[in-house]
Amino acid sequence: MPKFKIPYSTTFVELDIPEENFAGVLESKAHHYVPKFSETEIVEKALDNPIGSPSLEELVKGKKNMVIITSDHTRPVPSKITLPILLRRIRNANPDIDVTILIATGFHRATTHDEMIRKFGEEIVKNEKMVNHVCWDKDNMAYVGILPSGGELWLNKLAVETELLISEGFIEPHFFAGFSGGRKSILPGIAGEKTVLANHCSKFIASPFARTGILENNPIHKDMVYAAEKVGLAFILNVVIDAQKKIIHAVAGHPQKAHEEGCQFVKDLAVVEKVPADIVITSNGGYPLDQNIYQTVKGMTAAEASCKEGGVIIILSACNDGHGGESFYQYMANASSPKEVTEKVLQIPQDETIPDQWEFQILARILEKHTVFIVTDQCDKKMIENMHINHAYTIEEALEKAFQIKGKDASITVIPDGVSVIVK
Known part of the structure; x- marks a missing residue:
C-alpha cells in the first residue's frame, strides 16, 4: 500500500x-535534490557570482541610503540565513550606509512583531529599521507611471526615493504569475492598492498564459517586470527551497536575468x-x-x-x-x-x-x-x-x-x- x-x-x-x-x-525533484554545499555557502556563492550585474559590494559603494525589500509572514523565505549575509556584505563595503528593510506585504495584512521575530530573528528585528508596506496607505505611495496594461503604477515612497533598491525572495511556481520571486517584490510586494487591483484584473486572471510556470505572454508578469524596471530595482537575491524549507539553490544579480535563470532551475525540477x-x-x-x-x-x-x-x-x-x-x-x-x-x-x-x-x-x-x-x-x-x-x-x-x-x-x-x- x-x-x-x-x-x-x-x-x-x-x-x-x-x-x-x-x-x-x-512530486517536484526539488524535494529530493541534494546540494553540494551548505545553505550559507550556496547564498555566498550566488552573491560572489552575480548574474548580469555588478556585485552587491560595488553597488553600495558611495551610497548614503538603501532599501532591502523582503517577504512577509506568508512566504517561507529563509531570511534568518539570507538577511544577515546581505547586511554583513553591505556594511563591509559601506559601514555608514543607512539601511531600511521594507516588508513586502503586497495586499496582505501587516506582519506582526512576533511574526517578524519568527521569520527574521530577534537580532535583526531589534537592531534594524524595519517597515511594513501598507498598500492602502496612499500618503506613503508615489506615482511612478502607467503600466503596460494601462493601470496606474503607485509604489512605496521608501523604494522610490532611496538611492539603492535591492530585494530578497524565493522562487517557486506561482499559479498566475508563472513564478514567484524577482519582480514580484515590487508588484504586488510594495505596490499601492490601485496598482495591485489593476494588475490582478479578471481579464488577466482568465488569460491562458496567466498560469503556473508560464512567463512568456503572461500579462501579469509583463506589468510586474515593467514596475521593477521603472522603480530601479538594482539587484536581487533569490533562493530555491525544498520541502523542509532548506535552501538548495540561489541566484543573485540583475533583477530579470538572475530571476529568469532561477526560474529555469525551478522549472527543470518542478515540471511533472x-x-x-x-x-x-x-x-x-x-x-x-x-x-x-x-x-x-x-x-x-x-x-x-x-x-x-x-x-x-x-x-x-x-x-x-x-x-x-x-x-x-x-x-x-x-x-x-x-x-x-x-x-x-x-x-x-x-x-x-x-x-x-x-x-x-x-x-x-x-x-x-x-x-x-x-x-x-x-x-x-x-x-x-x-x-x-x-x-x-x-x-x-x-x-x-x-x-x-x-x-x-x-x-x-x-x-x-x-x-x-x-x-x-
Whole structure:
C-alpha cells in the first residue's frame, strides 16, 4: 500500500492509499535534490557570482541610503540565513550606509512583531529599521507611471526615493504569475492598492498564459517586470527551497536575468506530467503557506490540473488564520454558487477590480468543475462551508466522502506539495 507524508501546518500527516486505487504521485525533484554545499555557502556563492550585474559590494559603494525589500509572514523565505549575509556584505563595503528593510506585504495584512521575530530573528528585528508596506496607505505611495496594461503604477515612497533598491525572495511556481520571486517584490510586494487591483484584473486572471510556470505572454508578469524596471530595482537575491524549507539553490544579480535563470532551475525540477484521476490529494506545502483559505487556492490549482472533470480535490491546509481576506470570503459566501461568482467577476472592468477578486475568481473556476474538501482541525468548519467548499477534520474522513461521491474504485493521484509542482 503506497504511503505518503503530506505537509500540514508545521508537521506532516501520514497517508495510506489502497493499491487498487493508486494512479500516481506528482512530486517536484526539488524535494529530493541534494546540494553540494551548505545553505550559507550556496547564498555566498550566488552573491560572489552575480548574474548580469555588478556585485552587491560595488553597488553600495558611495551610497548614503538603501532599501532591502523582503517577504512577509506568508512566504517561507529563509531570511534568518539570507538577511544577515546581505547586511554583513553591505556594511563591509559601506559601514555608514543607512539601511531600511521594507516588508513586502503586497495586499496582505501587516506582519506582526512576533511574526517578524519568527521569520527574521530577534537580532535583526531589534537592531534594524524595519517597515511594513501598507498598500492602502496612499500618503506613503508615489506615482511612478502607467503600466503596460494601462493601470496606474503607485509604489512605496521608501523604494522610490532611496538611492539603492535591492530585494530578497524565493522562487517557486506561482499559479498566475508563472513564478514567484524577482519582480514580484515590487508588484504586488510594495505596490499601492490601485496598482495591485489593476494588475490582478479578471481579464488577466482568465488569460491562458496567466498560469503556473508560464512567463512568456503572461500579462501579469509583463506589468510586474515593467514596475521593477521603472522603480530601479538594482539587484536581487533569490533562493530555491525544498520541502523542509532548506535552501538548495540561489541566484543573485540583475533583477530579470538572475530571476529568469532561477526560474529555469525551478522549472527543470518542478515540471511533472499529469496523471488524471477521479480524486486528487494535495497540500499547500504546510506552514507558512497554509495559514488561510486565500493562500490555499494555490495548492488547489495543481490538483485542478490533474483532476478529471467532476472529480474530487482533497487539500490538507491548516487555515488557522481563517479565510485570509474579507472581500474574498464575502464574495464567495454571498453567492448562490461558484458559477454566479465567475459570471459576475468577468463583468468587472480592470479599473473597477475589487480586493481579492483574483483569488475568488480562481477558486470559483475550480469549484465549478470539482468538489473540493479542505482537511483541517484548526479552522471554523462553517466558514469553509459558507464558501462552497467541503470540510473534513481528517484525511480519512475526506477520502471516505470522496469514495462516496466517485465510487470505491475511484483512481487517486497524490501531489504531496501542491505549490511546488508545475503540472503539464
